[in-house]
Amino acid sequence: MTIDLPIDSADAGLDRDCTTLSRHVFQQLQSFSPDAQDLSAIMNRIALAGKLVARRMSRAGLMEGVLGFTGEVNVQGETVKKMDVYANDVFISVFKQSGLVCRLASEEMEDPYYIPENCPIGRYTLLYDPIDGSSNTDTNLSLGSIFAIRQQQGEDKDHKATDLLTAGRGQIAAGYILYGPSTMLVYTIGNGVHSFTLDPSLGEFILTEENMQIPNHGSVYSVNEGNFWQWDESIREYIRYVHKTEGYTARYSGAMVSDIHRVLIQGGVFLYPGTLQKPEGKLRLLYESAPLAYIIEQAGGRATTGHIDILDVVPTKLHERTPLIIGSKQDVAKVESFIQNGY
Numbered sequence: 001m002t003i004d005l006p007i008d009s010a011d012a013g014l015d016r017d018c019t020t021l022s023r024h025v026f027q028q029l030q031s032f033s034p035d036a037q038d039l040s041a042i043m044n045r046i047a048l049a050g051k052l053v054a055r056r057m058s059r060a061g062l063m064e065g066v067l068g069f070t071g072e073v074n075v076q077g078e079t080v081k082k083m084d085v086y087a088n089d090v091f092i093s094v095f096k097q098s099g100l101v102c103r104l105a106s107e108e109m110e111d112p113y114y115i116p117e118n119c120p121i122g123r124y125t126l127l128y129d130p131i132d133g134s135s136n137t138d139t140n141l142s143l144g145s146i147f148a149i150r151q152q153q154g155e156d157k158d159h160k161a162t163d164l165l166t167a168g169r170g171q172i173a174a175g176y177i178l179y180g181p182s183t184m185l186v187y188t189i190g191n192g193v194h195s196f197t198l199d200p201s202l203g204e205f206i207l208t209e210e211n212m213q214i215p216n217h218g219s220v221y222s223v224n225e226g227n228f229w230q231w232d233e234s235i236r237e238y239i240r241y242v243h244k245t246e247g248y249t250a251r252y253s254g255a256m257v258s259d260i261h262r263v264l265i266q267g268g269v270f271l272y273p274g275t276l277q278k279p280e281g282k283l284r285l286l287y288e289s290a291p292l293a294y295i296i297e298q299a300g301g302r303a304t305t306g307h308i309d310i311l312d313v314v315p316t317k318l319h320e321r322t323p324l325i326i327g328s329k330q331d332v333a334k335v336e337s338f339i340q341n342g343y
């Protein structure tokens with residue numbers, strides 16, 4: 001007598017055609033040209049940084065000197081966590097001697113970091129938020145990393161990186177890594193949005209969903225309502241509207257990568273509006289809002305300041321901030337209508 005054993009679903013998953021991240025980039029570009037090879041290699045390095053950060057986080061509570069603050073304040077005037085510094089350095093070290101990226105610009109560094117030995121050949125710049133949602137670090141909650149790749153324009157001999165002060169539509173690639181119950185990498189190179197899940201036993205990000213599409217509408221609104229009395233009246237009116245209307249529910253984790261990932265999958269809207277004291281809000285354009293806007297637009301959603309599409313905003317400085325309203329088309333339009341028309 002033979003007994004049919006149920007196929008373990010985890011094994012069944014591995015039995016599928018396992019598409020790795022680097023292979024996927026080649027498939028997307030339908031080419032093995034030098035540009036395609038560069039982009040595939042860059043994505044591979046970003047994935048390596050993600051794996052290193054995820055590994056450290058997964059053991060953080062077991063190691064000395066991983067959690068907590070450094071005692072420093074960064075260029076944004078925010079307290080710095082040890083994990084912010086670690087992750088910032090990891091992204092730099094994976095690109096050293098890669099020949100790929102000449103400059104890295106991050107939330108944690110006032111000026112871009114140059115890797116001179118890469119510059120003659122590596123015409124790319126990596127912009128990144130090494131740890132997004134740092135306030136979740138010490139409580140073992142979801143965190144993220146955000147990245148964008150831009151092609152360097154001009155020589156940048158004086159190391160001022162002024163060519164980075166251009167609209168987000170010029171991004172070549174963008175995405176995020178989500179450190180949740182599993183580690184995921186979501187990216188676009190302008191041809192749809194694709195998600196990968198880290199299989200720790202393989203040490204590889206494996207394709208889990210191709211051409212993700214954000215629903216046109218969702219029930220979630222995601223905003224820090226603790227700022228209610230700091231907002232403009234139009235945002236307060238919008239929040240009163242969702243309170244009064246059936247079918248809305250609030251979700252806010254303190255890490256926009258996880259909140260926006262939820263919105264990408266289930267629909268809804270994430271907001272970080274300006275406040276009366278800080279009309280530009282909190283989020284940084286070049287390495288937070290613009291990469292996420294590229295992802296959400298590519299998935300069929302929208303991202304705006306309330307007046308202009310995030311991808312059309314031209315920054316005047318590296319660490320510029322913008323208000324952000326991002327998510328499902330219908331839900332973003334509703335917030336926009338409150339801002340522009342008052343209803």
Ligand code: AHG
Pocket residue numbers: 078107129131132133134135224254255256257282
């Ligand atoms: P970071 O940790 O990179 O400074 O970013 C945190 C951001 C974002 O991820 C999150 O949605 C928001 O700041 C939370 O800010 P509040 O605590 O003001 O809500």
Ligand code: MN
Pocket residue numbers: 129131132133288
């Ligand atoms: Mn952030």
Ligand code: MN
Pocket residue numbers: 084107129130131132133134
């Ligand atoms: Mn950060």
